[in-house]
Amino acid sequence: MTEPKQAATRLVAELRQQGIDDGVVLAAMARVAREDFVPESERSSAYVNQPLPIGEGQTISQPYIVALMTHAAGVARGDRVLEIGTGSGYQTAILAEIGCVVYSIEIRPELARCAAALLDRPEWHIHLRTGDGHAGWPSAAPFQAILITAAPKSLPPVLAEQLRAGGSIVAPLGEADAVQRLVVHKKQADGSLKRTDLGGVRFVPMVSD
Numbered sequence: 288m289t290e291p292k293q294a295a296t297r298l299v300a301e302l303r304q305q306g307i308d309d310g311v312v313l314a315a316m317a318r319v320a321r322e323d324f325v326p327e328s329e330r331s332s333a334y335v336n337q338p339l340p341i342g343e344g345q346t347i348s349q350p351y352i353v354a355l356m357t358h359a360a361g362v363a364r365g366d367r368v369l370e371i372g373t374g375s376g377y378q379t380a381i382l383a384e385i386g387c388v389v390y391s392i393e394i395r396p397e398l399a400r401c402a403a404a405l406l407d408r409p410e411w412h413i414h415l416r417t418g419d420g421h422a423g424w425p426s427a428a429p430f431q432a433i434l435i436t437a438a439p440k441s442l443p444p445v446l447a448e449q450l451r452a453g454g455s456i457v458a459p460l461g462e463a464d465a466v467q468r469l470v471v472h473k474k475q476a477d478g479s480l481k482r483t484d485l486g487g488v489r490f491v492p493m494v495s496d
C-alpha cells in the first residue's frame with residue numbers, strides 16, 4: 288500500500304501539472320491527510336483528484352477545485368476567513384493549515400459533528416457553527432475572504448457586506464443540477480465588486496433552513 292504522505296505528494300505534483308502554482312496552497316495540501324476527511328469506504332480513493340461522497344448526498348470537493356478556490360481567495364497566515372459549507376472539513380483544514388483563522392458554517396448537523404471532531408487540533412484556529420450560512424457570521428466580520436462551497440443561485444448580498452475591501456468571495460453560482468460558474472468577486476475600495484469567472488463547476492446546492 289502507498290503511504291499517505293507519498294500519495295499526497297503525488298496529488299500535489301498532479302495539481303501543479305494542472306496549472307496550480309501557488310506554493311503556499313500546495314504545501315498545505317501536501318501536509319493535510321485528505322484520507323482523514325473521507326468515509327472509510329472511500330479511503331482508497333482519497334488522493335485521486337476527484338470529488339467523493341461524504342454521506343447525506345453531499346461531497347468533499349475535488350482537490351483541484353479546493354486548490355483553485357483557496358488560491359483565488361488570496362489568503363495568507365493570520366487572515367480571518369469565512370467558509371459556508373464545512374462538509375467534510377477538508378477545505379476548512381487547508382485554510383487553517385495555511386494559518387488562517389477560519390469561521391465555517393454547516394447546515395447539516397451530522398456532517399458538522401463529524402467535521403468538528405476532525406478539525407479539533409491545537410495548531411488550527413477554527414470556529415464552527417451549525418446553521419444556515421446565508422446570514423454569514425456578523426460578529427466575526429469583516430472577513431479577508433469568503434469561500435462558499437455549495438452553490439447559491441446568485442451571490443447572497445449579506446455575505447458581500449461581510450467582506451473587507453480588498454478581499455474576495457469565491458463561490459459557485461447557478462442552478463442546482465446544472466453546471467455552475469466558479470466566480471470571484473473582489474471588493475474594491477468604493478465597495479463595488481469586480482467579477483472574474485474561473486470556469487464551469489458542479490457543486491451541491493446551497494440550501495435554506
Ligand code: SAH
Binds near residue numbers: 375491
Ligand atoms: N468544503 C466542503 C464541501 C462540502 S459540500 C468539503 O470540501 O468537504 C457543501 C456543503 O455545504 C454540504 O456539506 C452542505 O450540507 C453545505 N450547505 C449547503 N447549504 C448550506 C447553507 N445554507 N449553509 C451552510 N452549509 C450549507
